[in-house]
Amino acid sequence: MTExxxxxxxxxxxxxxxxxxxxxxxxxxxSYVPLANITKPxxxxxxxxxxxxxxxxxxxxxxxxxxxVGDYTYRKVPSHLKQEDLEIHQLKxxxxxxxxxxxxxxxxxxxxxxxxxxVIGGLTDHFFSFIGYNMDPTLLxxxxxxxIADAVVKDHADIALLSPA
Amino acid sequence: MSVALDVTEYxxxxxxxxxxxxMGHHFGVPFHKELQRSIILEALEHLEDAKNSGExxxxxxxxxxxxKEGNAIKKKLGLK
Numbered sequence: 001m002t003e004x005x006x007x008x009x010x011x012x013x014x015x016x017x018x019x020x021x022x023x024x025x026x027x028x029x030x031s032y033v034p035l036a037n038i039t040k041p042x043x044x045x046x047x048x049x050x051x052x053x054x055x056x057x058x059x060x061x062x063x064x065x066x067x068x069v070g071d072y073t074y075r076k077v078p079s080h081l082k083q084e085d086l087e088i089h090q091l092k093x094x095x096x097x098x099x100x101x102x103x104x105x106x107x108x109x110x111x112x113x114x115x116x117x118x119v120i121g122g123l124t125d126h127f128f129s130f131i132g133y134n135m136d137p138t139l140l141x142x143x144x145x146x147x148i149a150d151a152v153v154k155d156h157a158d159i160a161l162l163s164p165a
Numbered sequence: 166m167s168v169a170l171d172v173t174e175y176x177x178x179x180x181x182x183x184x185x186x187x188m189g190h191h192f193g194v195p196f197h198k199e200l201q202r203s204i205i206l207e208a209l210e211h212l213e214d215a216k217n218s219g220e221x222x223x224x225x226x227x228x229x230x231x232x233k234e235g236n237a238i239k240k241k242l243g244l245k
Binding site: 014026027028029031032033034035036038042053093094095096097098100101103104105107110111113114119120159161162163164165 | 166167168169171175176177178179180187188189190191192193194195196198201202205206208209212213215216217218219244
């Protein structure tokens with residue numbers, strides 16, 4: 001049985017600790033963003049996928065995984081690609097599952113199947129990928145996130161599935 | 166999608182789905198197609214069902230159980 005709920009912070013003091021140690025590294029939101037209602041059924045909606053897993057098409061410029069403040073670029077991942085056309089450049093999460101089957105973190109094959117079956121109306125031409133290690137929240141929010149949001153709109157996405165790694 | 170409930174509660178995304186899995190495994194375990202698909206479908210369902218911003222849907226999976234299922238699938242496929 002799936003449950004939906006709002007709960008309280010489990011470790012409320014944790015984020016203060018992070019902010020003391022890495023000043024300004026946490027984005028703080030004091031309010032909830034208003035819900036955007038979906039405008040059409042899922043079966044008629046074009047879906048895009050946005051991921052922080054560092055997944056990229058083979059042969060594209062690898063993400064800079066060792067820069068001290070992160071890499072604020074993103075890669076377009078054509079949504080028709082096969083799993084074997086992709087590789088991961090990310091050091092900050094366990095990739096042993098993804099190295100066996102990339103769908104555990106970047107479910108490109110599952111999304112293609114759902115689109116082929118008509119469960120989803122379709123996929124955008126591209127999915128979008130970046131790395132999650134970014135220590136400058138202003139650059140992350142005002143540059144990288146905005147750039148990806150613009151690219152998602154340009155690709156005519158109706159709905160977006162977002163996954164960190 | 167989230168595997169870190171406290172981070173998600175802090176960040177306050179409008180809609181999120183929490184899976185109690187290891188980092189890097191938001192859609193389950195290798196070769197477990199049915200599980201990967203179910204997680205995506207749950208997320209799509211939440212997209213339609215969520216009434217208020219900040220609602221977190223928690224999926225009723227157990228990491229130990231899905232890992233066992235994944236290992237059984239790998240064995241069946243003749244993979245190590």
